[in-house]
Each structure stands twice: as structure tokens, then as C-alpha cells.
Amino acid sequence: MRTLVTGAAGFIGSNLVDALLAGGVDVLGIDCFAPYYAESVKRANLEPALANPGFEFVDGDLRNARLEPLLEGVSDVYHLAAQPGVRDSWGTGFASYVENNIIATQRLLEACRGTTVRRFVYASSSSVYGSPAREDARESDPPAPHSPYGVTKLAGEHLCDAYSRNWGVPAVSLRYFTVYGPRQRPDMGVHRMIQAAHDGTPFPLYGDGNQVRDFTFVDDIVSATIAAAESHDAPATPLNVAGGSRARLLDVVGLVEEVVGRRVGLERLGAAPGDVGRTGGNTESTRRILGWTPRTQLREGIIRQAAWQTGSARRR
Numbered sequence: 001m002r003t004l005v006t007g008a009a010g011f012i013g014s015n016l017v018d019a020l021l022a023g024g025v026d027v028l029g030i031d032c033f034a035p036y037y038a039e040s041v042k043r044a045n046l047e048p049a050l051a052n053p054g055f056e057f058v059d060g061d062l063r064n065a066r067l068e069p070l071l072e073g074v075s076d077v078y079h080l081a082a083q084p085g086v087r088d089s090w091g092t093g094f095a096s097y098v099e100n101n102i103i104a105t106q107r108l109l110e111a112c113r114g115t116t117v118r119r120f121v122y123a124s125s126s127s128v129y130g131s132p133a134r135e136d137a138r139e140s141d142p143p144a145p146h147s148p149y150g151v152t153k154l155a156g157e158h159l160c161d162a163y164s165r166n167w168g169v170p171a172v173s174l175r176y177f178t179v180y181g182p183r184q185r186p187d188m189g190v191h192r193m194i195q196a197a198h199d200g201t202p203f204p205l206y207g208d209g210n211q212v213r214d215f216t217f218v219d220d221i222v223s224a225t226i227a228a229a230e231s232h233d234a235p236a237t238p239l240n241v242a243g244g245s246r247a248r249l250l251d252v253v254g255l256v257e258e259v260v261g262r263r264v265g266l267e268r269l270g271a272a273p274g275d276v277g278r279t280g281g282n283t284e285s286t287r288r289i290l291g292w293t294p295r296t297q298l299r300e301g302i303i304r305q306a307a308w309q310t311g312s313a314r315r316r
């Protein structure tokens with residue numbers, strides 16, 4: 001039996017693949033190298049896995065690939081492929097979010113009907129909450145996405161529920177909160193802050209910098225994701241995966257300056273439509289059901305991401 005990981009060349013997907021392989025699990029990865037950021041970055045993410053005989057890679061697009069053959073002999077499906085990012089999801093950009101986040105998810109769920117798949121783990125997002133009414137968003141709170149991206153991630157959850165209830169596809173949705181760490185996407189905040197500190201170029205700060213995010217280190221995301229596949233009790237209802245390292249963006253800028261040892265200049269921009277004032281997830285259910293707990297604090301995680309970014313800049 002093996003495991004299928006979609007979005008295997010991406011930030012979180014490639015970290016998940018490496019962890020599964022390290023645990024002795026055979027992995028089939030699929031990715032289409034979507035042009036949202038450089039293909040060379042995604043190819044570099046895949047390098048360690050490609051050196052492992054337990055890994056097979058398919059360069060394919062979930063929107064049109066034949067998916068049934070990929071599911072033969074697969075026990076667990078980790079569905080991470082998506083068009084991420086809030087800001088590009090407005091205007092004509094939305095079509096790509098619909099195709100890659102909704103249509104692709106529905107095709108994959110459809111292909112899972114009547115197969116040997118034991119667990120389907122869907123990478124959802126804290127963006128489904130929008131601006132939560134309280135600091136600690138709970139899974140039972142009514143979702144109210146604040147961006148078209150969030151709307152498509154919520155649609156994916158609903159599709160998982162529908163396929164789970166009607167066709168017994170054993171789906172669980174994990175709501176990831178602001179993920180950071182080695183291989184973080186180049187459009188994301190911590191990546192840009194570290195780069196700004198290194199290059200002396202300004203960090204584009206949207207809004208006043210007082211936005212609070214519940215930062216979650218990628219290894220903690222990966223361990224929750226694997227636990228969700230392994231747990232017998234993981235429900236069809238969503239679970240929050242939040243790292244408990246809540247911080248204001250300006251405080252994270254300060255931490256990056258300390259870690260890198262250089263100042264981060266700021267280019268102050270207006271608030272970006274779709275951005276929310278704060279995110280924060282209650283993780284009681286996730287801890288109880290999955291026996292999971294986040295282990296990496298923000299400072300340590302930033303040290304690890306900065307070390308990775310410095311190393312990958314040197315290799316370029």
C-alpha cells in the first residue's frame with residue numbers, strides 16, 4: 001500500500017512527503033508546477049524525495065489527469081494541491097481558484113469513490129473563518145470567508161463532507177493556520193521579511209502591522225496531517241491546526257531582525273482587501289482526537305526558516 005500526496009512539490013506538500021518517506025511509507029506525489037511561483041523552487045523542494053526509492057512522482061494536473069490509475073493500491077490520500085494566496089483571488093484571478101481548489105478537489109473525491117482509500121485528508125485553511133467573532137475560533141463557529149480564496153477552501157470542505165456522507169469517502173478537513181518554516185512560499189510574510197533583512201529591500205507591509213496571526217511551524221502541520229490519516233477517530237467535521245504562536249506582524253518583523261541580525265525596512269501599504277485583522281484557532285478538539293500538540297515556538301521556527309533561506313540563496 002502507498003500514499004498519494006497532491007501538491008507534492010509545494011511548501012507543505014514537500015515537507016509532508018519527506019516526513020512520510022522518513023517514516024518508511026511509500027509515496028506517490030503529483031504536482032503540475034503551477035506558475036504561482038517559480039518552478040525551480042518547487043523542483044528544489046522535490047530533490048530529497050526524488051533521491052529516495054520509496055518515492056514516485058507524476059508531473060500532472062488534477063484538473064485533467066486520469067486519476068483512477070493513480071489511486072490503485074493507495075491507502076491514504078493527502079490532498080494539498082491548491083491555488084493559494086488571498087490577494088490574487090479577486091477579479092479574473094478567481095477562475096484559477098475555482099478550477100484548482102474546487103473542480104480539482106471534486107475530481108479527486110469522485111475518483112476515490114469505491115476505492116481502497118482508508119483516509120482522505122484535505123488541507124483546508126483558517127481563511128474559512130473570515131474575521132472570527134472571538135480570538136479562539138472553534139470548528140463549530142459559523143464560517144464566513146472574507147476572501148474568494150477562503151470561499152473556495154470552504155467549498156472544498158463541503159465537497160469532502162458531501163462525498164463522505166453520500167459515498168463513504170473517509171474525508172477529514174484540517175484548517176491550517178498561517179504556516180511557516182523551511183520552503184515557505186516566497187509570497188508569504190515570514191519569507192519576505194527574512195529576504196528583506198538579507199537584501200536590504202523593503203518589506204511590503206499591508207495595513208498597520210497590528211494584524212495578529214496564529215503562526216504554525218510546518219513540522220507541526222505535517223505531524224497533525226499524518227495523525228489525521230492514522231487516527232481511527234478523525235471525524236468528517238473539520239479540525240483546527242494552529243501553532244499557538246500568536247503574534248502581531250510588527251513583532252514578527254522584530255524577531256526576524258534579531259534572528260538575522262539586520263534591520264527590516266518597511267514599505268507601508270494600505271490594508272489588502274481580503275486580509276483579516278487576526279487569526280487564532282482553538283485546538284482542543286485536535287489535541288483530544290489526534291493526540292497532537294504543536295511543539296515549535298515562533299522564535300525557534302524563524303531561526304530554522306532563516307537558516308534554510310540563507311542556505312537556498314547560497315545554492316542559487
Ligand SMILES: NC(=O)c1ccc[n+]([C@@H]2O[C@H](COP(=O)([O-])OP(=O)(O)OC[C@H]3O[C@@H](n4cnc5c(N)ncnc54)[C@H](O)[C@@H]3O)[C@@H](O)[C@H]2O)c1
Nearest residue numbers: 007010011012031032033034061062080081082125176179
Ligand atoms: N501555507 C499556508 O499558510 C496555508 C494555510 C492554510 C492552508 N494552506 C493550504 O495548504 C495547501 C498547501 O499550501 P502551500 O502553502 O504548500 O502552497 P504551495 O503553492 O506551495 O503548494 C501547492 C502545490 O499544489 C500544486 N498545484 C496547484 N494546483 C494543482 C493542480 N491542479 N494539479 C496538481 N498540482 C497543483 C502547485 O504547483 C503547488 O506546488 C493548500 O491547499 C493551501 O490552501 C496553506
